[in-house]
Amino acid sequence: MTVDSNNDLEKQIAEWRAYMRRRRELHQPDAEELEDHLRDRIAELTAAGLHSDEAFLIAVKRMGSLDELSREFAREHSERLWKQLVLTGDDAGTPTSRKRRELPTMIAFAVGAAVAFKVPTLFGVDFTDDNNGGFYLRNFGLFALAPLAAYFAWRRRVSPGVIGVLVALFALGAVAANAYPMAMDSQTIVLTMIHLPIALWLVVGVAYTGGEWRSDRRRMDFIRFTGEWFIYFVLIALGGGVLTAFTVGTFSAIGLNAETFVGQWLVPCGAMAGVVVAAWLVEAKQSVVENMAPVLTRVFTPLFTVTLLVLLGAIVWTSNGIDVERDVLIIFDLLLVVVLGLLLYAISARDPAAKPGVFDKLQLALVVTALVIDVLVLAAITGRITEFGFTANKTAALGENLVLLANLSWSAWLFLGFVRGRLPFGRMEHWQTRYLVVYAAWAWIVVLAFPPLFDFA
Amino acid sequence: MHITKDLVAASATPLVLGILADGESYGYAILKQVNEMSGGHLEWTDGLLYPLLHRLERLGHVESTWQTPAEGRRRKYYRITDQGLKELAEQRRQWAAVVDTLRGVWNAGASLRPIPASAWGVTG
Numbered sequence: 362m363t364v365d366s367n368n369d370l371e372k373q374i375a376e377w378r379a380y381m382r383r384r385r386e387l388h389q390p391d392a393e394e395l396e397d398h399l400r401d402r403i404a405e406l407t408a409a410g411l412h413s414d415e416a417f418l419i420a421v422k423r424m425g426s427l428d429e430l431s432r433e434f435a436r437e438h439s440e441r442l443w444k445q446l447v448l449t450g451d452d453a454g455t456p457t458s459r460k461r462r463e464l465p466t467m468i469a470f471a472v473g474a475a476v477a478f479k480v481p482t483l484f485g486v487d488f489t490d491d492n493n494g495g496f497y498l499r500n501f502g503l504f505a506l507a508p509l510a511a512y513f514a515w516r517r518r519v520s521p522g523v524i525g526v527l528v529a530l531f532a533l534g535a536v537a538a539n540a541y542p543m544a545m546d547s548q549t550i551v552l553t554m555i556h557l558p559i560a561l562w563l564v565v566g567v568a569y570t571g572g573e574w575r576s577d578r579r580r581m582d583f584i585r586f587t588g589e590w591f592i593y594f595v596l597i598a599l600g601g602g603v604l605t606a607f608t609v610g611t612f613s614a615i616g617l618n619a620e621t622f623v624g625q626w627l628v629p630c631g632a633m634a635g636v637v638v639a640a641w642l643v644e645a646k647q648s649v650v651e652n653m654a655p656v657l658t659r660v661f662t663p664l665f666t667v668t669l670l671v672l673l674g675a676i677v678w679t680s681n682g683i684d685v686e687r688d689v690l691i692i693f694d695l696l697l698v699v700v701l702g703l704l705l706y707a708i709s710a711r712d713p714a715a716k717p718g719v720f721d722k723l724q725l726a727l728v729v730t731a732l733v734i735d736v737l738v739l740a741a742i743t744g745r746i747t748e749f750g751f752t753a754n755k756t757a758a759l760g761e762n763l764v765l766l767a768n769l770s771w772s773a774w775l776f777l778g779f780v781r782g783r784l785p786f787g788r789m790e791h792w793q794t795r796y797l798v799v800y801a802a803w804a805w806i807v808v809l810a811f812p813p814l815f816d817f818a
Numbered sequence: 819m820h821i822t823k824d825l826v827a828a829s830a831t832p833l834v835l836g837i838l839a840d841g842e843s844y845g846y847a848i849l850k851q852v853n854e855m856s857g858g859h860l861e862w863t864d865g866l867l868y869p870l871l872h873r874l875e876r877l878g879h880v881e882s883t884w885q886t887p888a889e890g891r892r893r894k895y896y897r898i899t900d901q902g903l904k905e906l907a908e909q910r911r912q913w914a915a916v917v918d919t920l921r922g923v924w925n926a927g928a929s930l931r932p933i934p935a936s937a938w939g940v941t942g
Contacts, residue, residue, distance in 0.1 A: 391872075394845065395868060397891055398849075401846040420864075423863070423864045424865040429866070430865040430866070433865075433869040
């Protein structure tokens with residue numbers, strides 16, 4: 362064989378190999394095994410006097426059609442048709458040392474999060490005891506999210522400057538949560554409990570983006586991450602619930618009471634570790650499993666649209682005033698959050714270049730209906746607030762409502778422009794990712810300014 | 819002579835196990851051996867041997883190792899396991915029963931209708 366024909370043959374084999382690799386049913390070792398076979402066959406045929414490219418053609422032909430081959434492989438390895446999460450990443454060739462360390466490091470961070478949560482008990486702060494001014498109540502956001510931020514700081518190898526920012530913001534949160542003399546039964550402590558995790562979650566976003574928090578693309582990634590993380594955390598929590606039930610049940614069957622262990626250790630430590638594990642799962646399965654949040658969005662957008670339209674119709678038809686009770690504003694805040702979530706996760710999965718379709722119109726209808734309902738609620742509630750004055754809770758709820766209303770109004774406007782073909786879809790994405798700063802600002806205002814503003818009541 | 823697909827498929831497992839019972843081997847060599855032993859009558863599609871080998875491995879009848887001989891390509895060798903030897907013995911018993919039955923049928927058929935081809939011309 363001349364050098365030339367040898368080169369040609371290598372090229373042909375390389376093409377064949379690339380073609381094989383496109384089949385999911387055929388893994389790398391299988392392709393190697395088949396290639397070895399192919400080379401043997403070619404060697405035999407050329408030894409019998411055939412030209413190398415003739416030998417190649419015959420060898421490929423004798424190998425059988427790729428479709429038939431993949432079908433047989435699929436029948437034997439049916440698990441390959443299901444995308445599997447390969448935890449050690451051994452399919453993609455030789456793993457780097459960093460890649461191999463990923464799993465142990467994640468476990469270390471998760472264990473660290475679980476242990477850190479119990480450290481204060483060494484100093485006599487009881488988890489269930491309310492006498493310590495609600496130490497855990499104030500700080501659980503810090504306990505849950507500081508390890509997560511640290512984990513991402515490690516994963517993204519962020520610069521010292523970004524680490525400084527992260528540390529400073531977490532320290533600020535710790536000071537705000539603990540320095541103010543808020544009573545256990547005050548409204549402000551509840552507000553801090555709700556808003557500090559939100560504020561810190563967005564700080565985690567800074568770590569998640571590896572310091573590139575100004576980039577729209579990275580922010581969108583963080584939004585996607587948030588949705589997936591939430592779903593995974595809920596799944597882990599469900600599994601944890603099953604584990605808890607079995608622990609309590611089986612131990613009580615042998616006459617031991619596991620409830621203290623479960624309440625003091627299993628549930629809180631498990632939840633703290635779960636935060637990190639869920640984040641790691643989202644990262645690990647990023648390119649393996651379809652994102653779930655957009656799928657849920659597709660399913661629930663039509664349902665929510667119909668429900669809201671019927672609600673709006675009922676308000677108009679019965680001309681029932683909205684019963685302005687204490688919690689009504691919170692329910693409608695949550696409704697806006699859900700609508701915003703549906704909008705965000707539809708955006709996150711959308712091809713920005715695609716033309717507007719039926720689903721976009723449905724989405725617009727959803728947003729507009731939610732806006733109209735919310736305006737009705739706000740109109741009904743403003744009178745009540747001016748009548749009874751501002752409490753911390755009411756102000757926070759009202760503020761949230763306005764923040765969301767502003768976002769959704771402008772979203773509806775951009776959406777309308779997009780559906781009518783006047784605005785590119787990128788504008789929408791840009792608006793939503795820019796707006797993250799507003800959420801962060803508002804959450805920090807509630808955490809930092811509300812307690813002194815309302816006399817820690 | 820062309821042997822039908824069903825027969826090829828049915829005989830594939832005992833053939834592979836039988837060849838591996840003589841010592842470890844790899845795909846291409848197994849295929850060549852089948853070809854030589856059958857006098858070229860048993861035509862397998864080359865590629866389809868591998869899913870079969872993987873199936874036997876999953877069932878525990880064979881085990882495989884990647885070996886790199888000096889001055890050679892990395893190659894996957896298959897070796898029969900004890901369980902595979904038992905399976906082979908079982909398959910041999912079954913095939914022997916089938917072959918015996920068939921032989922009985924051929925012989926009986928031959929004795930029942932020992933009509934030579936030329937006889938047809940006379941009666942017809």
